[in-house]
Amino acid sequence: MAKLKLRGKDLRQIGYPEGPVISIAMNIMQREFKYSTKEEVMELLQKILKAPVEYENDAVLGLIAQQLIPKEAIAGNVIELNKTGVPVNIFGSGAIEQQALLQMDQAARLPVSVSGALMPDAHSGYGLPIGGVLATSNAVIPYGVGVDIGCRMCLSVFDIDPKSLVQREHYFTTILNENTLFGSGQQFPKPADHEVLDSHLFDEIAILKQLQNKAAKQLGSSGSGNHFVEFGIVTIDEKDEVLKLETGTYLGLLSHSGSRGMGASIAGHYTKLAKEKRLLPKEAANLAWLDMNEEEGIEYWLAMNLAGDYASACHHAIHAKVAKELGQQPITMVENHHNFAWKEMVYGLEGGPQELIVHRKGATPAGKDVLGIIPGSMTAPGFIVKGKGEVSSLASASHGAGRKMSRTAALNSITQNALNEILAKHGVKLIGGGLDEAPHAYKDIEDVMKAQKHLVDTVGTFYPKIVKMDGTPPKPWMKRDGE
Incomplete structure (x- = not known):
């Protein structure tokens, strides 16, 4: 196989600025990715250029990213973290890695932090850890929300005998294959027509204007990684006054994905602005915030909410296509999202309740009687x-x-035979999906649910049976650890 060859001209054509970054990038890519295709490497270089803060801590790619991140032109000193942090309640602490605990401690010591919590599924990420919840005073942290803004779960429940998933497996497999689209950068040939794309914000916020056309072509698609669309069995053991489903078994359609390239671009753009405005210690740099009274903070808030609406529209488009194929409408839907920030009244604080900005990165709202679904893995049950x-x-x-288990560890330790065995054991058909998403890489969902029994009540269960994920082999940079 021919080794990779790059020219400075190649990097300039995709927007790399003149300077040391070009020679640094060429050297690293030709050394570390010498057997990758030029197309794969150029796609990765574009990703780094678009959101360098995502890669600045990467052991290999960080040097390129650091050249692309503007040097903070901030008068005055570094904003120091407080010596003691605000209260953080941790659920399931025994199964949470040390790095995630450290990241939550840093977030709790921000000058704008008021209260925090860490969920039992937590693991390390950029800025806030995945599973981190942080309430701040009049400040929003783009990397406290995350890259895939408004990523969510959506469940449609159909009054169809779930035994048909086995009896007509080919039929349901075909429905998933013909009505979903997966993969990083993937888009439909024709742009969608949806009211979310008509938002006035696309004309009023410069970064959104640049994203509108691609967003139209990606609406109704799903990304890579842990995103999925799957058929399964919904079981209701006892009727709940909120869910309002009779006891029994149903056919369910469950999807998980977010705001596609739109959310990632918004996150990268406003994190850059936040880091230019507020210089934090290096270890906490990704926790830079925007004030809700300043133009950038207001813009981010509007863009974030639009990205959330867009993510929801993507799910509804998928579910509408599948419902049409099935020939009936769902009898109920359950939808909940994470990677978002909300203005909420927060109780239990010294001095009484306050309206704060509550960031939930890889954590979902669980207000009184608020419905949601918490998935396990491609073979483990999810819980309504x-x-x-x-x-x-x-x-x-x-x-x-x-x-x-990180993606790197999963790819290095899980075999295809092991994945096939666990799929067969649970009677699950997998379309696409790789070893980095094997059930072995995930915590035991039963243990996670036990750790949060004081937070939610289970009102139903979802058992995956036909699972569709991105079938593209992981690209070189996707094998690295990260969000």
Whole structure:
């Protein structure tokens, strides 16, 4: 196989600025990715250019990213973290890695922090850890929300005998294959027509204007990694007054994905602005915030909410296509999102309740009687839950089982035979998906649910049976650890 060859001209054509970054990038890519295709490497270089803060801590790519991040032109000294942090309640602490605990401690010591919580599915990320919940005073942290803004779960429940998933497996497999689209950068040939794309914000906020056309072509698609669309069996053991489903078994369609390239671009752009305005110690740099009274903070808030609406529209488009193929409408839907920030009244604080900005990165709202679904893995059950509004968790719960193994570790330690065995054991058909998403890489969802029994009540269960994920082999940079 021919070794990779790059020219400075190649990097300039995709927007790399003149300077040392070009020679540094060429050297690193030709050394570390010498057997990758030029197309793969150029795609990675574009990703680094678009959101360098995502890669600045990467052991290999960080040097390129650091050249692209503007040097903070801030008068005055570094904003120091407080010596002691605000209260943080941790759920399931025994199964949470040390790095995630350290990241939560840093977030708790920000001058704008008021209260925090860490969910039992937590693991390390950029800025806030995945599973981190942070309430701040009049400040929003782009990397406290995350890259895939508004990522969510959406469940449609159909009054169809779930036995048909086995009896007509080919039929349901075909429905998933023909009505979903997966993969980083993937888009439909024709742009979608949806009211979310008509928002006036696309004309009023410069970064959004640049994203509108691609967003139209990606609406109704899903990303890579842990995103999925799957058929399964919904079981209701006892009728719940909020869910309002009779006892029995149903056919369910469950999807997990977010705001596609739109959310990532918004996150990268406003994190850069936040870091230019507020210089924090290096270890906490990704926790830079925007004030809600300043133009950038207001813009980010509007863009974030639009990205959340867009993510929801993507799910509804998928579910509408599948419902049409099935020939019936769902009898109910459950939808909940994470990677978002909310303005909420927070209780249990010294001095009384306050309206704060509550960031939930890889954590979902669990207010009193708020419905949601917490998935396990491609073979483990998901749980339809009802929030208890627990003050100590900032009315939050986990967004899933959470990884116990990085993608790199999973690819290096899990075999295809091991994956095939566990799929067969649970009677699950997998379309696409790789070893980095094998059930072995995730925490035990039963343990996670036990750790948050004071946060949510289980009102139903979802058992995956036909699972569709991105079938593209992981690209070189996707094998690295990260969010």
